[in-house]
Amino acid sequence: MSVEVRNLVKKFGDFTALSGVSLRVETGELVALLGLSGSGKTTLLRIIAGLETADSGAVHFYGADATAISVRERKVGFVFQHYALFRHMTVFENIAFGLRVRPRAHRPSQAEIAQRVHELLKLVQLDFLASRYPSQLSGGQRQRVALARALAVEPKVLLLDEPFGALDAKVRQELRRWLKRLHQELRITSVFVTHDQDEALELADRVVVMNAGKIEQIGTPEEVYHHPVNAFVYNFLGNVNLFHGRIENGKVHLGDTILELGSAERQSVNGASGNAALYMRPHLLEIDRTSRGGKSFRATVRAINAAGPQVKVELEADWGDPVQVELDHERYRDLAIEPGESVFVCPRQSRVFIYQI
């Protein structure tokens, strides 16, 4: 089922949570709403679910206006960050809840309920826990029960609010992959909220980057990561070094340092000059012992962390800003740099955004 929201506006007192948000989620898609806290992503999800009402704007399910339809009749599955399991019910009863509360005429028989619950328990790989209480489960297990409970009512849309937010890193990873597989199997239209860029980029078919109640960019993970439309998206997705300087004649002035722009950046700047923000991803920077003229800048090594798949080097640029560089271990061994040494940093790629003042 496709979900579409048009021009949603929502205010809480003086705070504007959403200012005119429009979005279309296609049938079977898995979409991530990515943003910092306060960006409006959770409010958007809750409005889609019907748990919150927009001040203006409309919600359409399958092209039909659902704005006035109550939560109960929207047929959405909602998964909460803190599981919201019923503590006084067993895992089995939690999952059966949505079936048991149906009006008598539509309520399945005991046997049908039991069968459906066990199917779902198998789906979430927890059938051995049916008679346990939520307090006896781990966080990851609880969230899987919550998901099974939401799926029990055969929702047309699945909405997940920071579904892995309360779990530790290892379990997050596992559940992420598991959810991806589950979605590929069920193909249910799904929207999930996250502040974790890795989670959004790994899981989603499309990522919606939100900021201050607005959508900054919608696109596939590749699109938003490699072709961010503005400084916010670039800054938000992945680690980045940010330098403020001036652009003149296709060159960036950072303090006394003058850096030549690559051809792609020159094109994006298009001969303009002015104050600019220069973004460089740590893994797209190289360290050299020799200068490459205007294509590199001088910096001093401050700290090195060689634990992990990449060596993280912290430097201080000539003009005083800190610079983060990620090298592979091989290159690091060849360079044999040490803290205090003076080296040259050469950007393989950077992005320039001229301030709109």
Add this chain to the structure above:
Amino acid sequence: MALKQNRSILPGFGLAMGITVAYLSVLVLIPLSTIFLNTAHMGWHHFWSVVTSPRVEAAYRISFGASFLAAIIDSMLGFIAAWALTRYRFIGAGILDAIVDLPFALPTSVAGITLTAIFANNGLIGSLLAPLGIRVAFTRLGIVVALIFVGVPFVVRTVQPVLQELDPELEEAAETLGATRARTFARVILPAIVPSVLTGFALAFARGLGEYGSVIFISGNMPLRTEIAPLLIVIELEQFDYRAATAIALVVLLASFVILLAINLLQRWTARTYAL
């Protein structure tokens, strides 16, 4: 020893336990045991004739009946008040919250006199009820009203913290799963708060049994009709019949002990069933 390894912020298990036992002995166990001792002197026949006399039996019925009824009404009113205080943000919520405790602090005789004045046939509320044929002051209804007054705060204060911890997300979850409000209440909210309501009920009931000051003014104290057991005890004491007084007290003591124990077991059972 396990106790020694169990480090705690406040040192001195021995000291804490000693104080607890000493206080329980001096203020609770010794006074209560004198009731048993005193009664034991009077012999079985005398005891039985005192506690089964029509006037005493009537007083027991009124005391237990009115306390029970009041505690049930307390549970409902107290739950609603706790709900209003925890679930809604409104101007004056803090003041309302403070007013809930007033019956705890008010001397009960003051409460009794005030209630009597208001519910008397010429009183503020009594004059409105009188044309409807409802009489509150100097009837059993009056006793129940006074006991409700002193009992409600117990329920509010036991249910309130539990409601505060009950995540509103649970109700939202039930709603997205298609549950109506009534079903959400019956199957999600009620099971979570039943143990605390039972505790509040037990406290209000126990308080009602022992309540004296506020009741004697509004009840009118007519023998066989509106006389409560605590008053009868005072009457016996004033006639220097200490043994009769302790005999009446002993029955109240044993009965309330049994009832409170039963409520406690019930509460523990519900708490365990719901695995809280």
